[in-house]
Every structure is written in structure tokens, then in C-alpha cells.
Amino acid sequence: MLHQSNRREFVRNIVSTGSAIALSALSYSRVQGANDRFRIASIGTGGKGWSDLTGVAASPSVEVAALCNIDHSAEHLGRAAETYPSAKRMTDWRKLLDDSNDIDAVIVSTPDFMHAPIALAAMHLRKHVFCQKPLTHTVFEARQMNLAARSFGLVTQMGNQIQSHTAYRTAVKAVHDGVIGQVIEVHSWQGGSPSWPRHIDRPVGADPVPDHVDWDLWQGVADRRPYKKDLYHAFSWRGWQAYGTGQLGDFGCHILDPVFKSLELTAPTQLVAEAPPIKAETWTDRATIRYRFPGTTRTAGSTIDVTWYDAVGARPPRERLSHIPSDYELPNAGSVLVGEKGSLVIPHVAMPRLFLGDSGTGNGSDSPLTIVDGVDHYVQWADACRGVDQTTSSFDYSGPLTETVLLGTVAIRMPGETLQWDSDSMRISNAPAAEAYLSKSYRDGWEPTWV
Ligand SMILES: NC(=O)C1=CN([C@@H]2O[C@H](COP(=O)(O)OP(=O)(O)OC[C@H]3O[C@@H](n4cnc5c(N)ncnc54)[C@H](OP(=O)(O)O)[C@@H]3O)[C@@H](O)[C@H]2O)C=CC1
């Protein structure tokens, strides 16, 4: 808990540095009330939502005031309700927000396609937001989330919690310390085998909806379709374009995160996908995305190429990985940053390995690296909501990261076409057909509230 004097000092500091400009009157008053209990609502309490909820609730200043899930079974709403018996219980997030005067902040841990509709509605009500990754389902939604957070002066955090792990923090520091010199190119990959449907057509027929699930509410902003057991609901939605973002969307915001953070990337200027022609409704089972970004103070050239590979067993081409001996076994997923002095392997999720010089001395050691301790990604947000320090994955940062990842999902739908991206105008100037995939339509009556 922040002591009164620290709180005053904090307020004085933000005023004197001018950063109070970004805070709305409402957030400012919340900063002043930093010692108060902080009341949160959790939307999506099973799956990842359970660890989001318990992670945030680990902060002694947090009170769990409301729980929402379309599924009232024991391991979903049931378990949360048992753990936080005084919290209100709801199945419909719209009703929760309608009755949310006593709530300061919202955790959104639903499937991807519902992040923005729920989070934007919450932000319009001036709730601080913790939202799972990828931040949104479309590029346009990601831009809106960033705008909303900024316009309303809210404290936000995306749920890419690995960013706060010692492994990723150590990797970012190594690049910032110049351990591998200026960075020349980056290769990132996910070689795992997803357990959700990929590259298939929609099956016919319908299965009975389980009693504990509100299937209509689950479908939220998406068009209605019959329930099919284990195909959409609970985890498998990742493979469907209507609900998820495929392997790139699922892992890009984790694996590309230390690349973004360390190189201080913002938006690519062009990208192209190598992928098989996509099926009408599911995501691909393999893709390579070649992104080009403007160079930064961390890069060797005026542009830098970042290549993403996903497929079962995918790895970057060894000949591109300077400094790394050919007998070094690359991790199943991660990144290699190739620098002027050496290369850094950032496994997903393990400590980075450093290879220096032409001969690859360092042999993958982490000893020359300065180890940075991890921090608590969840409590960091709860603290920041009360004016204590700041989040590291606020929508200012995670919005552009998500836009980049989701631009890849646009490119996957138009393999072989180099897309020229103008981030300021949000235009793909050379491929108007691709622009249709930057946003999407919503079920009548369920359109999000835009900024
Ligand atoms: N940061 C990380 O490491 C991880 C992040 N994630 C992210 O977390 C999010 C959730 O994924 P996951 O937990 O696997 O997905 P689930 O399908 O398990 O859904 C999460 C929970 O939300 C419930 N739910 C679904 N829709 C709604 C709704 N409209 N309102 C309220 N509750 C709802 C689900 O009920 P039911 O189960 O009945 O559908 C479930 O309890 C995704 O965005 C995913 O990308 C996931 C795993 C790890």
C-alpha cells in the first residue's frame, strides 16, 4: 500500500513533469485516492481468466466485486464465485457494465473476438482495463483501444504476462545494453502443433448445447451458428476466423513482444505472407510473414526485417543466423536477434542465450548477461490503477504490437502480395482489397462503441 507521503510525492511528480496532462480528472481523483480499496470485475472467469483474476486479486488493495461468465459450471463461474463469495455474479457482460457504478476496473479474459467490444464499452464508462492478448480481433479495434485508453486517461495492461518474466526482461536489457551491437535482422517462430482446428471447412449439423453454457451470449458480436461440440466453444475458437486469430495471433503478442520492446518498434511499413490459400472460415496451418519496419536507434540500418514463421516444427533458416553454431538446438518457439557483434536467442519462455563473434563464442551462455528480475504483471496493473508506478504493456504499447500481429493475419489472407502499410492513415495503399480485413462487421445491435 502506498503511504500518504509517497502518494503526495507521486502526484507532485506527475504534475511537475507534465504527465498529468494525459490523466483525465477522473483518473486524477483516483490517483489521489490511491490508498482506497480498488474494486474490480472479471469477465471470463475460466480458462486464462482464472489466472488473470487470481493474479490481480493477489494485490491486497483489490476487492473482487463482480464476476461474469456465460458458463456457470464449477470450473468457470462456479469456482470464482466460491473463491469470491461476496462478488456479484452475472452471465451477461452488458448487464454487468450497466450496473457498474461501484466498479473501478475490468479484466477481460474472453476469447479474442470479444475483447474490444467489452473493453471499449468498459473504457467508455471510465473503467481501467486489463485485457488478454491479442488485444483485439482486428487492426481497427486495436487502434480504437489505444485511442480510448488515451482519450479517457485510463490505466491499461495487455495480458502478455511473459513480458514481466525475468527471461524476457533480461533479453530486452541485453539489447538495450548493446551486448549484440546494433541489430541487423530478426527471426521469430512458433514450431508447436496447435490443438485447435486449422485449415478445415465448417462442418454441418448441430450438437446439443450443454446446460451450463449460454451459447447465444458466447457468440456475442459474431453471427449466429449452430453449436458443435469441442469445435468452437472453449479453446478451439482460436482456429476460426470469426472468433480467433490463428497461430500468429495466439502467439505473436508473446513471441514478438521482446523484439518490439527491445528494438522499440512501432509499425511496419510493409509485409508479405507466404502461406497456402486460406479456407473460407478457419486460419491456416502454416505461414511465414516478412515484416519490414523503419530502423530505430537499436537497429543497424534504416529499416529492419523481422520474419515470423509458424508451422509444426518450423525454424528459421540456419544460414541467416550469424554467430549461432550449427549444432546449437534452437528452441521450439522464440526469436533470434542477429546483431553486429553477436546474436541473442530468446526462447519462448526461457532465459536468453548469447552468441558472440564469428566463432559463436559465448556458446549460448547467459553469463555475460545482466539478469533482470521479473515483476508481477497483474499486480503491476492493480498498483498502476491506484497511481503507483506504471504498466509496461499499456495499450499505447500493446496496441501497436497487436496491430502488427493482426496485419500479419491480413497478409495471410492475401499470400504473395506485398502490402504497403501506412500506419498514420491506416491504409494499405497498394492493395485496397486487403483493407477490407482491417475491420469487420458485427451482429446487428452489437456494434462496439467507437471513440
Ligand atoms: N496470456 C496467456 O498466456 C494466455 C492468454 N490467453 C488468452 O485469454 C483469452 C481466453 O482464452 P481461454 O481462457 O483459453 O479461452 P476460453 O474459451 O477458456 O474462455 C475463457 C473464459 O471466458 C468465458 N467466456 C467466453 N465468452 C464469454 C463472454 N462473452 N462473457 C463472459 N465470459 C465468457 C469462457 O467460458 P467457456 O469456457 O464456457 O467458453 C471461459 O470461462 C484469449 O484471448 C486467449 O488468447 C489464453 C491462454 C494463455
Ligand SMILES: O=C1CO[C@H](CO)[C@@H](O)[C@@H]1O
Ligand atoms: O497465450 C497463450 C499461451 O499458451 C497457450 C497454449 O498453451 C495459448 O493458446 C495461449 O493463447
